[in-house]
Amino acid sequence: MNDKNRNLVLRVASALLLLPIVLGLLWLGGIAAILLVVFAIVMVASEFYKMAGVRASHPAAILGLVASASLAWIGASIDTRWPGALGVLVLVPLASVALYTLFPPDGDLRKAAASSGFVALMPGYAGLGLGAVVALRAMPGHAGITWTLVAIGVTWANDTGAYFAGRLFGRHKLYPLISPNKTWEGFVGGMASSVLICFLIKWIYAVEVLHFWDCVIVGVVGGVLGPLGDLSESMLKRAFGVKDSGRIMPGHGGIFDRVDALMFVAPWVFAYAHFIRTLA
Structure with missing residues (x-):
């Protein structure tokens, strides 16, 4: 291996x-x-x-x-x-x-x-x-766990989808100055996965809470913010000359390495669910 x-x-x-x-x-x-x-x-x-x-x-x-x-x-x-x-x-x-x-x-x-x-x-x-x-x-009632699952799901699905799409189809570098392994193909795969996981959560668990456009808007924007959060942490690590933020998680590095994207996605999901969605 x-x-x-x-x-x-x-x-x-x-x-x-x-x-x-x-x-x-x-x-x-x-x-x-x-x-x-x-x-x-x-x-x-x-x-x-x-x-x-x-x-x-x-x-x-x-x-x-x-x-x-x-x-x-x-x-x-x-x-x-x-x-x-x-x-x-x-x-x-x-x-x-x-x-x-x-x-x-x-x-x-x-x-x-x-x-x-x-x-x-x-x-x-x-x-x-x-x-x-x-x-x-x-957040009150069923909405609290639903939107929490959406934030976690979008982050996880984006990272996983980008990893496998980039590994299988990656040809064009996304931002080699900071992350030479990321590709545009991985970015698209990650965004698609972010949208799909929202629909999966809606279908399995939250039919009455999530609507069609919730899944599309949250998934697409989350598919942009997740990679941006990851790139931001990569920029910091390169600036300080370290590979991982820590060693607490085998194969992943530190906690910072695992939640860098979530720190960008979770505020977006909260803003959408708490403010933006109520404007419609």
Whole structure:
């Protein structure tokens, strides 16, 4: 078995082990879903800090972790707690600059300036991106689990469809500067898979919640945002000279590697379900 196939086997085995746990906690909702997302946010922020050379024990970094994770709790009742989200997004950048001004790491002002930006990024990136999953699950009634499944499904189907379509038919490079293995054929395959999974969820589970155009619009836009999220993380990894964000998941890398697309897709699905859809 060559390295490429061995990695595929590891990816599939890890997914089969972890996916039921993730879906089970999301199905339970409430505190189970919040704790799952808090764990993911903390792991993403920690992996990013490590890649960027940010010392996790610095007061600003600790504040960034706590503030980012708090957005999962805020997402559980976003209609009433949204001022808290605004407060986090405004205060963390100010506090990170102030703390790095007072306590520059190793007395290095250049490192202090860069680190303050990296810390300030995390609440809006990991916190909002993954906090949207909690906000989706907290939607009332059957809609909560339905739209959560849509966000997870679109992300997973896009990644899987793009992988196999690119592997089988890939000829034309999508963005070789950042991800030389991605192809336009894979992009199209991923988008088609995103739309199909929405229709599958509608057919099996959510006939009354999802409509035809919901599946098309959410799937198509998600098919663009998912790869953009993946490319964005790839850009960061290339900038910092690392292959994977971590090693916690065999065949996949770190948690950041697994949820990079979801952090772009979940806010879109929430915005569509909570705001855009109600305009029709």
